[in-house]
Amino acid sequence: MAKAAPLSPLAPARFPDLPPVAGVRMATAEAGIRYKGRTDVLLVLMDEGTQAAGVFTRSKCPSAPVDWCRAALKDGSARALVVNSGNANAFTGKKGAEAVALTAELAAEAAGCRPSEVYLASTGVIGEPLDAGKFRGVLAETAGRVSPGAFEDAGRAIMTTDTFPKGATATVDFGGVPVTINGIAKGAGMIAPDMATMLSFVFTDAPIAGNILQDLLSRGVVDSFNAVTVDSDTSTSDTLLLFATGKAGGAPVTDAADPRLADFARALDSVLLDLAQQVARDGEGARKFVTVEVRGATSKKAARRIGLSIANSPLVKTAVAGEDANWGRVVMAVGKAGEEADRDRLAIWFGDIRVAVDGERDPSYDEAAVSAYMKGQAITIAVDIGLGDASDRVYTCDLTKEYVAINGDYRS
Amino acid sequence: MAKAAPLSPLAPARFPDLPPVAGVRMATAEAGIRYKGRTDVLLVLMDEGTQAAGVFTRSKCPSAPVDWCRAALKDGSARALVVNSGNANAFTGKKGAEAVALTAELAAEAAGCRPSEVYLASTGVIGEPLDAGKFRGVLAETAGRVSPGAFEDAGRAIMTTDTFPKGATATVDFGGVPVTINGIAKGAGMIAPDMATMLSFVFTDAPIAGNILQDLLSRGVVDSFNAVTVDSDTSTSDTLLLFATGKAGGAPVTDAADPRLADFARALDSVLLDLAQQVARDGEGARKFVTVEVRGATSKKAARRIGLSIANSPLVKTAVAGEDANWGRVVMAVGKAGEEADRDRLAIWFGDIRVAVDGERDPSYDEAAVSAYMKGQAITIAVDIGLGDASDRVYTCDLTKEYVAINGDYRS
Secondary structure (H helix, E strand, C coil): CCCCCCCCCCCCCCCCCCCCCCCEEEEEECCCCCCCCCCCEEEEEECCCCEEEEEECCCCCCCHHHHHHHHHCCCCECCEEEEEEEECCCCCHHHHHHHHHHHHHHHHHHHCCCHHHEEEEEEEECCCCCCHHHHCCHHHHHHCCCECCCHHHHHHHCCCCCCCCEEEEEEEEECCEEEEEEEEEECCCCECCCCECCEEEEEECCCECHHHHHHHHHHHCCCCHHHECCCCCCCCCCEEEEEECCCCCCCCECCCCCCCHHHHHHHHHHHHHHHHHHHHHCCCCCCCEEEEEEEEECCHHHHHHHHHHHHHCHHHHHHHHCCCCCHHHHHHHHHHCCCCCCHHHCEEEECCEEEEECCEECCCCCHHHHHHHHCCCEEEEEEECCCCCEEEEEEEECCCHHHHHHHCCCCC | CCCCCCCCCCCCCCCCCCCCCCCEEEEEECCCCCCCCCCCEEEEEECCCCEEEEEECCCCCCCHHHHHHHHHHCCCECCEEEEEEEECCCCCHHHHHHHHHHHHHHHHHHHCCCHHHEEEEEEEECCCCCCHHHHCCHHHHHHCCCECCCHHHHHHHCCCCCCCCEEEEEEEEECCEEEEEEEEEECCCCECCCCECCEEEEEECCCECHHHHHHHHHHHCCCCHHHECCCCCCCCCCEEEEEECCCCCCCCECCCCCCCHHHHHHHHHHHHHHHHHHHHHCCCCCCCEEEEEEEEECCHHHHHHHHHHHHHCHHHHHHHHCCCCCHHHHHHHHHHCCCCCCHHHCEEEECCEEEEECCEECCCCCHHHHHHHHCCCEEEEEEECCCCCEEEEEEEECCCHHHHHHHCCCCC
16 A cells, blocks of 8 residues: 655645536545545536546556546547546456446446446556446445535545645636636656646536537647656556536637637646646655756757656756756756757756856856755756757656655555 | 765676786776776777777767767777776866867877877766866876786776676687687666666777677677666766777688677677676666566567666666566556557566466466565566567666665765
8 A cells, every 4th residue: 555655845835725617516435445544536527518628648558447538538528527546447458448337337327427428537556456346336425425616625535646635726717707727636656748647637617619628638738747757657547637517608619719718728728737737746755846948949849858858867856856956967868868969059057057058067157056056945957959949848856765765665 | 976885786796807808908097087095097008900899879968088989980990098987078068179189199198109099988977177187197107007917907997886897708719719808897877778877898809800890899789788777867978899909810800701700799799798787787776687578579679669668667666676566567668668569468477477468467466476586686577568579688777765865966
């Protein structure tokens, strides 16, 4: 069983106030899948007419729930979401497919909908059969307790090695109607683009057709969840679902050029980025939140690849953990990224302090100032490649002994 | 300054006996570049007629000595090799190029050769200017002390965070003449294909023309140094040089079809593999040596990519450190490799124990047997992809808290 790690020092002061989203109600339960004395199942019920969109892990060995959701999205109508923690139902063969089918059937009964309108996500250990029979009774009972204000409870029920529940919210004017966007997420390790053992569920009462919703989500993940890495490992189970109930009122958006979408897209992006950053802030063993900015690259794609090379480098991450402004390792990571680079044009900053320029140490380099900066909790590493004008930004955390401790003792 | 880490538990019992190689003499010295009270310079002198071959880091930001060696190889004649530890002379701008030019000049004076016949390698901190003036006097003095039997001293002088000197040797019949192949290597972190902060120097008295030598070396690294990873980080300084003095006698090989080459190539490969494995055995903080075997892949390239995905996964490596046969993480690493995979055809073994088959836990899975196996020092993880008949093998070590400690406190 996963040990309870101490609260991440990078955790927000508290879970934000998430207002109700019209048409969305939820409750949590203890199904005893793996953990004792804590909730491990979330059931969300959504009103008729709810549209769904999703993005998933790029793993070639996805979990059974990911297979299920991909199939369910072909319809696009959503009435229920069931999430369990403790068991990922991944690499469980035929038993895995049977478990999702049974879970969807039980949830459909409880929600009064078709199984194809049920979305499923599981997180936890890979390779252990999930006993979906444990949901029998539990889902029906939970459906009797759903309420619109249970987002924090929902965030807690889906945690695994997370040290805090993750939520974000935004309210935006949608053609004269106020709409809400609420999201919850879990994820702390095995976090790498694209996606992570990262589950996130975002709910809005805006009226948006499924195909438009999918487009908004697919664009939104690029600079949020896909720009976050904890340890370069990619889960079999990554799932981000966006549900729109339409209950805020107004005519449904069916055209991507609808002027109501501009502010909504910005608000959605901010919720996604907030959640994604919280995942990095809860990176296993994390003591520092790291932003990597790449400028002067030949393309956004090149900037992303260089940024991830820096953000995923164990040597860069351990240097940050050691509060060491080891820009030589940043050079190393730029060099190994495989993108065009000219050693003698590189410049590197830690925070606002330029430590290297024109391929060598900055003449005005002040070790004391940099050392003081490295003691902070939020570290920005910026690199100017000096070859173009494309830029990008990715987020990660440091690599500490606690990461090793957490992951060397997860299953036992 | 790098702290002296305790001897790796995976170290060989002792440095092997390396016999002299005709035409090769060497000595070491204390130039005081960074370390105190230990040797940090190696000077190797080679007889006239020596041919050289080399492979280097693929970093786009290579060190000044790598630039120098690439240029020197265009000539291909070699008379001297200078290696220093403590400073990598990487990302040192114009000063770096000046430092290698001065070092080569001083070595050429000491060896009585042209600067273009001098090969250089540096390892240590990146981004600090190297004061090549410290070699003045030192190289001339060292040249007066060279001897044919100083391979272990040589191996020690080039160490950085290595906990033991690395050497390997083979003797082989070369058309009726016995020839020797001796190699030394250093490297413990920042080890990833292709190459590593890995320096290795191999010497033979076989008579082989430079272009043939280069071909042998380029083929030889594929399944040795390029099949080893410690932490997925790639140094700016990786250098593997092969020198052939020809002093064993016999007509020089100038034709790749020369029958004398077959046994020689096998012996060279075994020396390279031995050295490369010693690098993984000295991986920073390593407690376990890990062999990853991939079978049933659609191509050798796919097998290599899957193997490296497993070998570089922090979650797999921390699980091995925790003596946890966490095959779910192996599935994860197969899935994220980006190569074709079918979850339901995968089989996974730890040692001889099959833990998963046909996409789920092996019905005969015996946790106790696997747990006992995981307590050993040499762990083999085997995966059958079930899609083809290509295979590959790569080597790594576990990821421990000591890795984080070593790398969080390297510069200070």
